[in-house]
Amino acid sequence: MTHAQRPAGALPGYAEHFDEPEGYLDFARYGPPSRAVLSATADALARSARADHDTVNDLMRAEPAARDSAARLAGSDLAHTVLLPNASTGLFHAAFGIPTGVVLVPGTDFPANHYPWRRTEALGRAVPRWLEPDERGRITADLVRGALTDDVVALAVSAVDFRTGFRLDLAALREVIGPDRLLIVDAIQGFGIADLPWQAADVVVAGGQKWLRASWSTGFATLSDRALERLEPTLTGWTGVEDVAVFDDAEHPPSAGAQRWSITNLSPVTAAAFAAALAIVERATVPAIEAAVAARLDELTDAVRSHGAEILSPTTPADRGGILSFRLPTAAPATVAKALHAHGVTPTVRATSLRLSPHASTRPAAAARVRAALASLR
The missing domain is CATH 3.90.1150.10 (Aspartate Aminotransferase, domain 1)
Known part of the structure; x- marks a missing residue:
């Protein structure tokens, strides 16, 4: 053509x-997903079926490749990026990392951004305050400004509304809440197709099964320095600590970077699929x-x-x-x-x-x- x-x-x-x-x-x-994702998945599974002494280590190389690609697309870097099996896991990490205070959450948001905050409230940690959208069903900077009180420690929103497709102004929200509050963004309905200022957020989480076209059990999160400083690593697992390969029967400190959100090893098969999907996005821009x-x-x-x-x-x-x-x-x-x-x-x-x-x-x-x-x- x-x-x-x-x-x-x-x-x-x-x-x-x-x-x-x-x-x-x-x-x-x-x-x-693309043919490249199908091929990467099939190849990783086929290699695992013929496993030898090099196979697992070779397959695990897909994880840093996918992380690196996701980090570039989010305007971040490897140290601030972690792979996750889905967006909800990232939202739970963020929610359980806030020990106390009020978190503003749209009352009409997708349930994935509701249940983490309901669970923290039940445990006596962060408490959600539900934001009602404006007359057009939108969450705007002015609306958030009117809901801010001294006890608000974070704002958790979806970058794109799942019902209407309304795109939030992340830069304006960052400016409104100021430098002392966290901005937590569920990016699943926009990442990869919306050129948004992801760096304005302290936490960006996304699953790969929608617009990124990586299929299920793929995703990532990026954390700002402010998020790493303020969010407690409540759900850190054995793969999210320093000296992860040292099995000395002692508790290790959490990783200094975003890897502290790792709970256990993810599938290298899905990591290969994610890497292939992200590579297409990067090439296309x-x-x-x-x-x-x-x-x-x-x-x-x-x-x-x-x-x-x-x-x-x-x-x-x-x-x-x-x-x-x-x-x-x-x-x-x-x-x-x-x-x-x-x-x-x-x-x-x-x-x-x-x-x-x-x-x-x-x-x-x-x-x-x-x-x-x-x-x-x-």
Whole structure:
């Protein structure tokens, strides 16, 4: 395909890594992995099946490679980055690291950012104070400013709202809470497709199964110096301590860096998958991926709006992630979903709305499928 023939917003070479169906629009729930991820997974498993004296050590080399890539994408470094099996593990580490005080948490956030704080409150540690969003369902710097009191020690938010795709202004939130409070960010709905200032946060956690397309049991966290200083290593395991390979029956001090969040060795198979997935993101670059996603979102927005849909997501590029939420006043979400399925479209279906989430590999033909599906409802 020549440059003149290439669809608006297309990212050259990116789509060739993937095989998801043309109408797959559910990346906010799960991102089908690339052929490179499948190959890395199969190769690591095959090597483990023929294990010899070098195999385990060789397979373990995928972990620092994945850490290094994640660190670069987050604007951090190896010492401040740790691999995790999922985003929730990172949120629990952060929550249990705060010994006391109030943590501001959006009351409408995804439950992964609720339960860690409910558990700390039950144990007499950090206490959540639930933030109600503004009239448009958004968490803004002004809203946070109005909720700040002297006993607030941290703010824990999602970088991108899972319902609407609203993108939080992390830099503004950092400025509002000041240098004496921690900013904890669940980045799973934005990392890899949204060029956000991750360095503004003290803790960034993300799972790799959505936009990073590394499949399940992959993820990471980055910790700032302030987080390393203030968060107690409550959940540190045997792999999160100094002199990890010295088995002397003594308690070792926690690692000086982010590795203190390690509980035990993770699978080198999933680490290989994560490294392969992150390498594709780095080669493509996040700004280029973001631009491609934005072009697909514009097409999908036009498609649903042309059939009378109520748009629940922001339409300004600066305010949105990769999610388009909508509802049709004339049809229940389940009915709309049935029509979409019949036309080969995979959305997220909620009780009162639907969510379309394209990626940089999504073709413009996906919007045509959506148009045809909604037209069939008439």
